[in-house]
Amino acid sequence: MTSPVFKQLYESTLADSLDEDAVLLDIGAKDGKIASALAESIGCRAIVLDIEFDDEAAGCNCDAVQADGESMPLPDNSVDAIISNMVFEHVPDEERLIAETARVLTDDGIFISICPNRAWPGDGHGYPVGMPWLPEGIGNRIAKPYDRQYGRGEEWYQVAYHPVWSVTVRRELSAYFDSVEFRSAALLEADLDRSDTKQRLLDTFAEPLEMALASDIGERLVEAVFPTPVYVSTRPKSPP
Numbered sequence: 001m002t003s004p005v006f007k008q009l010y011e012s013t014l015a016d017s018l019d020e021d022a023v024l025l026d027i028g029a030k031d032g033k034i035a036s037a038l039a040e041s042i043g044c045r046a047i048v049l050d051i052e053f054d055d056e057a058a059g060c061n062c063d064a065v066q067a068d069g070e071s072m073p074l075p076d077n078s079v080d081a082i083i084s085n086m087v088f089e090h091v092p093d094e095e096r097l098i099a100e101t102a103r104v105l106t107d108d109g110i111f112i113s114i115c116p117n118r119a120w121p122g123d124g125h126g127y128p129v130g131m132p133w134l135p136e137g138i139g140n141r142i143a144k145p146y147d148r149q150y151g152r153g154e155e156w157y158q159v160a161y162h163p164v165w166s167v168t169v170r171r172e173l174s175a176y177f178d179s180v181e182f183r184s185a186a187l188l189e190a191d192l193d194r195s196d197t198k199q200r201l202l203d204t205f206a207e208p209l210e211m212a213l214a215s216d217i218g219e220r221l222v223e224a225v226f227p228t229p230v231y232v233s234t235r236p237k238s239p240p
């Protein structure tokens with residue numbers, strides 16, 4: 001389930017740029033809930049795309065496309081906004097997925113991506129702290145009991161998970177978009193739920209983070225280590 005803080009960020013970033021004729025695409029939508037909620041609050045049409053939907057996606061009030069995000073069966077320039085939440089680390093080649101977003105977006109379209117950063121030792125997949133830093137061979141041995149425990153199948157770590165660095169993601173986005181902005185600071189503007197530990201943690205870090213983000217070098221450093229880098233990419237480049 002997408003964090004309510006991320007949902008607020010999507011809403012506040014997209015509300016002004018989308019109208020009722022706009023098409024929003026959620027890549028790796030899983031249960032489709034976030035796209036459904038955004039389509040309703042913004043008042044636009046939503047397409048959800050996933051290689052394997054959750055059962056709950058059947059209740060989603062969106063057009064569903066079961067496909068690989070690295071090769072989407074959607075026309076060029078056909079989508080006004082794309083979100084992709086916690087998906088880059090599950091596709092074999094996130095750069096191919098990024099290239100596809102640039103292809104299907106309209107010229108003034110917007111792509112908001114959020115994924116975990118390998119520079120952060122914590123991991124949202126139930127693995128021990130430090131797991132994202134391990135070389136694949138060691139990680140593969142450690143992952144097996146956890147994957148069994150979470151019913152993911154023994155090879156899940158090897159086939160469906162590869163942690164990515166924020167600096168790599170920025171470089172890949174910059175190859176396909178003229179403008180790539182690190183926007184994790186927007187998470188601080190969300191209306192936090194003080195009963196949620198993760199959100200309280202974000203609140204605790206708000207002041208030092210705001211100070212660090214005030215300078216260019218501070219912003220680059222925060223971007224390099226931020227656990228969930230948010231990128232807003234616009235002005236897709238024309239294919240070479």
Ligand SMILES: C[S@@+](CC[C@H](N)C(=O)[O-])C[C@H]1O[C@@H](n2cnc3c(N)ncnc32)[C@H](O)[C@@H]1O
Nearest residue numbers: 001002028030050051052068069085086090091
């Ligand atoms: C961690 S879940 C995130 C789900 C949702 N975006 C959210 O925030 O709750 C990752 C999703 O990416 C999907 N996925 C993995 N590889 C994919 C691919 N190549 N193309 C499209 N979706 C993919 C998975 O099926 C899964 O639903």
